Amino acid sequence: MTDVNSAPAHVLAARGGDPDWWRQAVVYQIYPRSFADGDGDGIGDLAGIISRVGHLAELGVDAVWMSPFYPSALADGGYDVDDYRDVDPRIGTLDQFDELVEALHARGIRLIIDLVPNHSSDRHEWFQAALAAKAGSPERDRFIFRDGQGEDGELPPSDWRSLFGGPAWTRVPDGQWYLHIFAKEQPDWNWANPEVRADFLRTLAFWGDRGVDGFRVDVANALSKRLPEVLPSQEDLADETLYAVGDHWLWDRDDVHDIYAEWRTLFNKYDPPLMAVAEAWVPAERRIRYADAAGLGQAFNFDLLRADWDPEQFRTIISDNLALAEPSGSSATWVFSNHDVVRHATRYGLAGGGDGNDWLLSRGTKPVEDRDLGARRSRAVTLLALALPGSTYLYQGEELGLPEVATIPDEARQDVVFFRKGGIEMGRDGCRVPLPWTEHGTSFGFGPNGAHLPQPAWFAEYAADVQDKSPDSTLNLYRRALGLRRKLQTAGTLEWLMTDSTVVAFRRPNGWVSMTNFGTEPTALPEGELLVTSGPLNDGNVLPPDTTVWLRTVE
Numbered sequence: 001m002t003d004v005n006s007a008p009a010h011v012l013a014a015r016g017g018d019p020d021w022w023r024q025a026v027v028y029q030i031y032p033r034s035f036a037d038g039d040g041d042g043i044g045d046l047a048g049i050i051s052r053v054g055h056l057a058e059l060g061v062d063a064v065w066m067s068p069f070y071p072s073a074l075a076d077g078g079y080d081v082d083d084y085r086d087v088d089p090r091i092g093t094l095d096q097f098d099e100l101v102e103a104l105h106a107r108g109i110r111l112i113i114d115l116v117p118n119h120s121s122d123r124h125e126w127f128q129a130a131l132a133a134k135a136g137s138p139e140r141d142r143f144i145f146r147d148g149q150g151e152d153g154e155l156p157p158s159d160w161r162s163l164f165g166g167p168a169w170t171r172v173p174d175g176q177w178y179l180h181i182f183a184k185e186q187p188d189w190n191w192a193n194p195e196v197r198a199d200f201l202r203t204l205a206f207w208g209d210r211g212v213d214g215f216r217v218d219v220a221n222a223l224s225k226r227l228p229e230v231l232p233s234q235e236d237l238a239d240e241t242l243y244a245v246g247d248h249w250l251w252d253r254d255d256v257h258d259i260y261a262e263w264r265t266l267f268n269k270y271d272p273p274l275m276a277v278a279e280a281w282v283p284a285e286r287r288i289r290y291a292d293a294a295g296l297g298q299a300f301n302f303d304l305l306r307a308d309w310d311p312e313q314f315r316t317i318i319s320d321n322l323a324l325a326e327p328s329g330s331s332a333t334w335v336f337s338n339h340d341v342v343r344h345a346t347r348y349g350l351a352g353g354g355d356g357n358d359w360l361l362s363r364g365t366k367p368v369e370d371r372d373l374g375a376r377r378s379r380a381v382t383l384l385a386l387a388l389p390g391s392t393y394l395y396q397g398e399e400l401g402l403p404e405v406a407t408i409p410d411e412a413r414q415d416v417v418f419f420r421k422g423g424i425e426m427g428r429d430g431c432r433v434p435l436p437w438t439e440h441g442t443s444f445g446f447g448p449n450g451a452h453l454p455q456p457a458w459f460a461e462y463a464a465d466v467q468d469k470s471p472d473s474t475l476n477l478y479r480r481a482l483g484l485r486r487k488l489q490t491a492g493t494l495e496w497l498m499t500d501s502t503v504v505a506f507r508r509p510n511g512w513v514s515m516t517n518f519g520t521e522p523t524a525l526p527e528g529e530l531l532v533t534s535g536p537l538n539d540g541n542v543l544p545p546d547t548t549v550w551l552r553t554v555e
């Protein structure tokens with residue numbers, strides 16, 4: 001690592017701040033290729049983000065999490081990284097990256113970047129070197145190469161399936177096979193190789209020294225693998241018993257945390273320490289290991305991505321996650337939308353709930369999306385989550401109440417999931433359509449030219465400039481809520497109220513009360529100062545269905 005104190009002045013100024021800044025932060029996820037396009041090539045870029053820092057500041061977010069912006073052939077939307085220490089030329093330059101850090105820090109906004117350590121891309125210099133080298137070479141040992149089965153090694157080393165469909169092994173010209181648990185363009189790193197470990201430490205320091213405040217760690221539960229001579233079968237992989245004891249071949253192994261302990265030592269050399277949040281799809285009781293202060297420090301809880309419009313589910317998810325955050329010394333996290341799932345403004349407008357995949361497969365026809373209901377309920381649950389202790393992660397466009405786009409023609413689709421699993425899954429393009437900034441103009445103000453995924457005509461009504469002018473818009477609701485939250489956020493505890501009703505209600509220590517009506521009848525509001533409401537109250541003293549209100553009550 002280079003000398004931390006040689007960082008630029010604005011980096012040092014932003015540093016030295018509160019080491020706990022992330023514990024109750026509102027973090028806004030930018031999927032850079034779809035946020036704002038500065039140079040008119042139809043692909044969002046750093047210049048576009050820099051031009052919209054004012055939007056982020058006005059929204060009132062504490063931090064930005066930027067999805068991959070590295071050079072990439074986009075086999076998986078940028079999660080196939082050619083070079084971990086550079087910027088995709090279509091997205092910008094390292095100088096512009098520095099400018100972005102400076103612009104965000106100048107507005108008091110931190111920056112978390114996506115790190116993809118489980119796999120690189122097949123264009124990564126080291127993978128190319130592995131291909132050029134022989135079987136058994138040090139170059140191949142950085143990835144997971146094996147001889148095949150069968151007389152001439154013509155069969156893959158095991159029958160494993162990739163998570164994106166198709167086999168998890170791909171053969172190279174000299175006959176060996178390499179492992180990729182995602183697309184074939186995403187070869188898995190061999191984390192047992194010390195060079196791989198050292199190179200990632202270099203990458204972390206490279207960005208730490210450039211001023212980033214933390215990392216979102218992609219597929220954090222897969223880095224460490226146990227690969228015996230005789231590999232288990234796909235069926236064996238489903239064995240739950242090994243998961244439970246942290247000794248599965250591929251997933252959530254206990255020893256993955258040795259890697260994160262090394263990272264933590266590096267993170268703690270910065271002042272304040274760099275933060276990290278794990279993407280780890282593991283059972284809740286195992287998630288806390290990722291959130292441990294001796295490791296990454298925080299982990300996503302994805303329970304709300306699957307939560308139906310059901311008060312009991314919400315109460316359980318909230319209590320369980322608050323309870324789980326405690327022993328790890330971390331804080332809880334709340335997420336309704338991200339770049340991998342159907343936007344929650346749509347999910348809550350689909351009768352029967354679910355993840356929206358069947359609706360996507362029907363090209364958005366079955367069930368019929370009820371946009372008004374989706375808007376009411378998504379606004380209500382977001383306001384609820386913003387009143388909870390812990391960090392809330394927002395996904396770009398949700399502040400506009402943007403629904404999912406289900407009508408992207410097949411020939412315009414980009415997601416590997418659609419190509420490899422089409423027919424079963426439509427993929428994630430519908431939540432990655434470039435944002436509408438203006439009602440009029442080419443690509444609704446996304447950029448001076450077109451957009452890399454087609455935007456529907458109805459994007460006009462969701463445009464930021466339309467919502468800016470309307471006091472009751474979703475954008476202004478988010479702004480109000482984030483502003484209030486900043487003032488009200490207090491010790492990370494809550495007291496449940498009205499626990500056996502269809503109203504989910506709780507009080508924070510300073511008398512801040514959040515109430516969400518999941519029922520079908522209006523319910524009486526307690527006495528108190530009305531702070532913000534997710535929808536009209538009509539009669540001042542009752543809370544209508546599908547609505548959240550924040551009040552300040554006298555204890």
Ligand code: GLC
Nearest residue numbers: 076079116182218219339340
């Ligand atoms: C994570 C990312 C997802 C990506 C996958 C493989 O789940 O969120 O977008 O496809 O990892 O890198």
